[in-house]
Amino acid sequence: xxxxxxxxxxxxxxxxxxxxxxxxxxxxxxxxxxxxxxxxxxxxxxxxxxxxxxxxxxxxxxxxxxxxxxxxxxxxxxxxxxxxxxxxxxxxxxxxxxxxxxxxxxxxxxxxxxxxxxxxxxxxxxxxxxxxxxxxxxxxxxxxxxxxxxxxxxxxxxxxxxxxxxxxxxxxxxxxxxxxxxxxxxxxxxxxxxxxxxxxxxxxxxxxxxxxxxxxxxxxxxxxxxxxxxxxxxxxxxxxxxxxxxxxxxxxxxxxxxxxxxxxxxxx
Amino acid sequence: xxxxxxxxxxxxxxxxxxxxxxxxxxxxxxxxxxxxxxxxxxxxxxxxxxxxxxxxxxxxxxxxxxxxxxxxxxxxxxxxxxxxxxxxxxxxxxxxxxxxxxxxxxxxxxxxxxxxxxxxxxxxxxxxxxxxxxxxxxxxxxxxxxxxxxxxxxxxxxxxxxxxxxxxxxxxxxxxxxxxxxxxxxxxxxxxxxxxxxxxxxxxxxxxxxxxxxxxxxxxxxxxxxxxxxxxxxxxxxxxxxxxxxxxxxxxxxxxxxxxxxxxxxxxxxxxxxxxxxxxxxxxxxxxxxxxxxxxxxxxxxxxxxxxxxxxxxxxxxxxxxxxxxxxxxxxxxxxxxxxxxxxxxxxxxxxxxxxxxxxxxxxx
Amino acid sequence: xxxxxxxxxxxxxxxxxxxxxxxxxxxxxxxxxxxxxxxxxxxxxxxxxxxxxxxxxxxxxxxxxxxxxxxxxxxxxxxxxxxxxxxxxxxxxxxxxxxxxxxxxxxxxxxxxxxxxxxxxxxxxxxxxxxxxxxxxxxxxxxxxxxxxxxxxxxxxxxxxxxxxxxxxxxxxxxxxxxxxxxxxxxxxxxxxxxxxxxxxxxxxxxxxxxxxxxxxxxxxxxxxxxxxxxxxxxxxxxxxxxxxxxxxxxxxxxxxxxxxxxxxxxxxxxxxxxxxxxx
Numbered sequence: 038x039x040x041x042x043x044x045x046x047x048x049x050x051x052x053x054x055x056x057x058x059x060x061x062x063x064x065x066x067x068x069x070x071x072x073x074x075x076x077x078x079x080x081x082x083x084x085x086x087x088x089x090x091x092x093x094x095x096x097x098x099x100x101x102x103x104x105x106x107x108x109x110x111x112x113x114x115x116x117x118x119x120x121x122x123x124x125x126x127x128x129x130x131x132x133x134x135x136x137x138x139x140x141x142x143x144x145x146x147x148x149x150x151x152x153x154x155x156x157x158x159x160x161x162x163x164x165x166x167x168x169x170x171x172x173x174x175x176x177x178x179x180x181x182x183x184x185x186x187x188x189x190x191x192x193x194x195x196x197x198x199x200x201x202x203x204x205x206x207x208x209x210x211x212x213x214x215x216x217x218x219x220x221x222x223x224x225x226x227x228x229x230x231x232x233x234x235x236x237x238x239x240x241x242x243x244x245x246x247x248x249x250x251x252x253x254x255x256x257x258x259x260x261x262x263x264x265x266x267x268x269x270x271x272x273x274x275x276x277x278x279x280x281x282x283x284x285x286x287x288x289x290x291x292x293x294x295x296x297x298x299x300x301x302x303x304x305x
Numbered sequence: 306x307x308x309x310x311x312x313x314x315x316x317x318x319x320x321x322x323x324x325x326x327x328x329x330x331x332x333x334x335x336x337x338x339x340x341x342x343x344x345x346x347x348x349x350x351x352x353x354x355x356x357x358x359x360x361x362x363x364x365x366x367x368x369x370x371x372x373x374x375x376x377x378x379x380x381x382x383x384x385x386x387x388x389x390x391x392x393x394x395x396x397x398x399x400x401x402x403x404x405x406x407x408x409x410x411x412x413x414x415x416x417x418x419x420x421x422x423x424x425x426x427x428x429x430x431x432x433x434x435x436x437x438x439x440x441x442x443x444x445x446x447x448x449x450x451x452x453x454x455x456x457x458x459x460x461x462x463x464x465x466x467x468x469x470x471x472x473x474x475x476x477x478x479x480x481x482x483x484x485x486x487x488x489x490x491x492x493x494x495x496x497x498x499x500x501x502x503x504x505x506x507x508x509x510x511x512x513x514x515x516x517x518x519x520x521x522x523x524x525x526x527x528x529x530x531x532x533x534x535x536x537x538x539x540x541x542x543x544x545x546x547x548x549x550x551x552x553x554x555x556x557x558x559x560x561x562x563x564x565x566x567x568x569x570x571x572x573x574x575x576x577x578x579x580x581x582x583x584x585x586x587x588x589x590x591x592x593x594x595x596x597x598x599x600x601x602x603x604x605x606x607x608x609x610x611x612x613x614x615x616x617x618x619x620x621x622x623x624x625x626x627x628x629x630x631x632x633x634x635x636x637x638x639x640x641x642x643x644x645x646x647x648x649x650x651x652x653x654x655x656x657x658x659x660x661x662x663x664x665x666x667x668x669x670x
Numbered sequence: 671x672x673x674x675x676x677x678x679x680x681x682x683x684x685x686x687x688x689x690x691x692x693x694x695x696x697x698x699x700x701x702x703x704x705x706x707x708x709x710x711x712x713x714x715x716x717x718x719x720x721x722x723x724x725x726x727x728x729x730x731x732x733x734x735x736x737x738x739x740x741x742x743x744x745x746x747x748x749x750x751x752x753x754x755x756x757x758x759x760x761x762x763x764x765x766x767x768x769x770x771x772x773x774x775x776x777x778x779x780x781x782x783x784x785x786x787x788x789x790x791x792x793x794x795x796x797x798x799x800x801x802x803x804x805x806x807x808x809x810x811x812x813x814x815x816x817x818x819x820x821x822x823x824x825x826x827x828x829x830x831x832x833x834x835x836x837x838x839x840x841x842x843x844x845x846x847x848x849x850x851x852x853x854x855x856x857x858x859x860x861x862x863x864x865x866x867x868x869x870x871x872x873x874x875x876x877x878x879x880x881x882x883x884x885x886x887x888x889x890x891x892x893x894x895x896x897x898x899x900x901x902x903x904x905x906x907x908x909x910x911x912x913x914x915x916x917x918x919x920x921x922x923x924x925x926x927x928x929x930x931x932x933x934x935x936x937x938x939x940x941x942x943x944x945x946x947x948x949x950x
């Protein structure tokens with residue numbers, strides 16, 4: 038890596054990067070404190086607060102519940118989103134633009150309002166507080182990402198590749214499995230990982246959809262924090278951070294974070 | 306013995322939203338023939354190819370391949386080979402897998418696949434690239450692989466959709482020769498779509514010149530170049546000087562034409578039936594005009610004096626623009642044959658034979 | 671049916687989900703917000719909101735916090751985006767990574783970090799008191815300052831990405847052209863970079879403003895009971911007071927207000943000249 042000479046811009050950037058990453062720079066070290074209270078810099082070094090998580094089965098349950106929820110959300114939203122994106126990209130029909138806009142619209146409405154609307158409506162149809170309701174609302178907020186990613190993948194897709202397949206004697210289903218799908222794999226896979234993260238991190242929508250006996254991990258931390266602030270929040274958070282980083286790393290490998298967020302790296 | 310007809314298009318028509326893009330297309334292609342569809346973009350050549358390939362269905366007319374009616378038959382059941390402008394190699398498959406894909410679909414055994422892949426790779430002179438990915442090959446190599454992929458299934462017909470257009474000039478020529486060699490070696494019936502007249506002239510047994518969905522002319526490269534049947538064919542193939550005028554007199558040797566700018570031109574009688582006073586257009590190809598200095602003696606049918614406006618040396622030849630009165634003539638000189646110094650503004654004589662004047666009646670064919 | 675409309679088969683599952691979990695519920699709360707105590711149609715929820723000064727104050731506070739957040743994200747994001755646009759290769763990738771990573775980690779955890787930093791016994795206060803600079807801990811938390819800091823951290827990535835996108839699309843030869851014409855670096859910033867970054871800046875402002883207006887988690891954690899914004903009020907009405915029609919009305923009001931202000935903003939900034947330059 039070629040480091041540029043000192044510049045004001047570089048210095049400002051460094052400061053701002055420290056600012057946005059400050060929470061993690063604080064949380065992770067303070068989770069290793071040996072004191073009984075939260076402090077930074079941490080006092081001593083121990084894994085006490087990690088071991089204490091094991092005494093709190095509700096945290097572990099919430100962790101596995103979140104994991105399950107995120108996994109099912111990722112699979113279902115990837116399936117539905119990919120199919121929808123294929124329809125939108127391959128067929129020209131009346132109202133296509135409207136349906137396209139509708140597919141992406143959960144992104145433009147604040148999740149608070151999505152949560153409120155889903156809660157009030159689901160309660161009316163007796164789905165309030167059910168796992169199904171929670172799952173459906175998570176799928177809803179993940180679908181737009183999948184649709185957008187797969188659509189982007191399809192716009193850069195060279196359709197003559199499909200033609201080439203047909204000319205070689207491949208039937209439509211063969212062409213789809215052997216050519217279209219492998220070409221879309223990065224987009225689909227990153228849509229799936231992104232859905233997983235969206236669900237795994239979500240608080241605002243979950244807030245309205247969970248039942249008292251089943252709660253997601255972020256929501257658990259949210260509630261716990263409002264009552265007490267002990268180093269266990271730090272240790273649980275550190276586990277979640279580590280876990281999220283694994284998936285972020287996967288996203289970077291599969292698709293590239295810059296591309297995922299619309300920054301094409303072709304310049305320079 | 307009459308050759309077998311491989312492809313027949315009978316009165317084929319195709320419309321896109323009320324616009325006819327291919328009109329009354331009639332064509333018979335003999336077995337082993339190399340035929341080019343030539344024309345500017347939007348002339349319907351690609352649409353015609355897509356109908357033969359099966360990506361489009363004709364609205365009217367019949368398409369027969371090897372005597373079998375193909376209307377409505379999907380492309381994957383037609384057993385054709387096709388090479389695309391953008392190579393269209395599957396980026397997620399190695400070269401070997403790309404070439405073998407057609408065989409895999411035909412459930413050919415692994416061993417036979419490997420043998421045939423190796424054979425076809427040798428045919429396109431790239432025997433050692435089977436394990437590489439298309440990305441690791443150059444443009445010219447990729448197109449060779451695409452050709453190999455199309456040929457390996459032994460198609461009844463090879464379709465080439467502007468396969469040379471994405472290559473740079475030198476490679477294009479190299480691959481053009483390669484296509485010619487392959488065609489001579491294998492003898493597969495080939496339909497080649499191009500907008501490049503040079504490619505069409507050099508490769509084809511016959512050329513179909515198309516414009517606005519119509520066939521302008523079907524003929525051998527020689528016929529197309531030297532005996533164009535329409536103004537379009539004449540102007541599309543090669544550069545030309547276009548001189549509209551009126552037939553002023555006819556004698557037993559020549560038709561005399563007075564151009565709009567007052568130039569007198571002699572053309573041979575044989576080009577058609579002309580009447581005095583008829584509006585015609587005369588065409589003369591730049592390379593048929595000879596350029597001399599005034600002092601030299603000239604015995605050509607046509608000879609006019611003018612000033613040399615611009616002379617651009619282009620290596621193999623020199624392109625000149627000569628003002629003759631108010632007419633500007635394009636002249637292409639193979640070499641510097643006249644004794645003048647080729648300076649702009651020099652007075653020169655342009656001369657050409659009456660046989661090289663191509664006359665066409667106004668407004669008609 | 672499927673033969674004629676093959677796309678319907680592909681679209682249907684997603685469409686049903688969107689209708690059932692999004693479109694119908696949204697319409698449902700719209701209707702609900704016009705429901706009186708006995709279930710009849712009435713405007714009383716909106717009347718309650720509009721006639722009570724308290725709601726106006728909370729709404730104003732929500733807007734104010736959002737505007738502060740927009741301001742700080744903009745000021746902090748611009749240098750980062752510029753640095754990213756100017757820096758090639760791996761360093762740019764690293765900066766991108768360090769901006770996006772926190773963005774993909776739960777906001778609850780980020781807020782928790784800020785509590786540890788800003789709280790009364792937090793890192794800053796302890797350090798300052800140890801140094802003898804202050805006697806009483808400063809109050810960063812459970813007030814608007816804390817909320818704005820939390821929101822700025824939460825949404826800065828959107829602003830950076832929006833501005834960076836438009837900076838990346840500036841043709842680099844424009845800088846060469848400006849410099850040959852005699853512009854120094856500051857002039858070329860004000861005459862080339864800034865004007866051409868406007869689409870990104872406006873997009874970022876719109877996005878961060880809308881997100882801040884409806885943020886619930888950060889005001890709840892960083893503002894505590896001390897800072898009331900419309901989202902926390904709506905949450906209270908629905909989850910604690912169980913006055914659903916009023917909660918629905920607050921949600922609709924929030925959405926309407928945000929849309930109105932954002933539309934007003936784009937009307938204001940997208941002048942005729944702006945459209946001539948940036949419309950594609």
